[in-house]
Amino acid sequence: MGVMGRLLEPQIEAHLLEIEGERVIDEVRKHWAATFWWYCLAGLSLPLFVSMVWARGLFWIPLALGLAALSVGLWKIHVAYMDRFVITNMRVFRVNGVFNTNLATMPMSRILDISMKQPFLGQLCGYGHFVFETAAQDQGLRDITFVGDPQRRDLIIQRVIARAGLRTKMQMDDEDSDGS
Known part of the structure; x- marks a missing residue:
């Protein structure tokens, strides 16, 4: 498996002593409860992105907050998935x-x-x-x-x-x- 595969899925089989049986x-x-609040944080990005419409000239503020919420939430979810x-x-x-x-x-x-x-x-x-x-x-x-x-x-x-x-x-x- 390539580098991307190792970043997306933990390599359990690589640590087994197969020769020893x-x-x-x-x-x-x-458990899903470990990532519940990180899913909530990632979900918070949607209302932030929608609020860009009303922010007009300051659209970049909800955009930056939405990207930050989405990035941190997805990262923490992936870290928990790899554990x-x-x-x-x-x-x-x-x-x-x-x-x-x-x-x-x-x-x-x-x-x-x-x-x-x-x-x-x-x-x-x-x-x-x-x-x-x-x-x-x-x-x-x-x-x-x-x-x-x-x-x-x-x-x-x-x-x-x-x-x-x-x-x-x-x-x-x-x-x-x-x-x-």
Whole structure:
């Protein structure tokens, strides 16, 4: 893919360890709520452009404001679009950035705790935020914000960790399971 392709779509496959059998389980885009206000800003450009008719000789003021609102809104929407959180069978990683690509990765074995925060608005709109805790104090993959359907995504991560055998299971006897 050419330079324009890299600027328009994040390159998830380029970061996979295909020779080791790594495959994508889930690719998470930012929830629409992360870009809602940027869409509003871009939409504000339309009334500004229309107001050029009434501005007459000072038409350039609403024109400049409209172009600025449209440019900033579309840029921020694209930056959010290029931010991807990826769950594979071996690790989790985040790729973001348009011109400069940032990659933060964490093997499943290093994930000690996953906290999910879902504010009231997130419960209404269907998004939440993840906080990954590891033994390391500073890591590049700690806060993942605006994750759509966070309960399902949390279960996917827990299932991958369990299938990899990274967590021990408690063996229950028959007497423990019947409550006696």
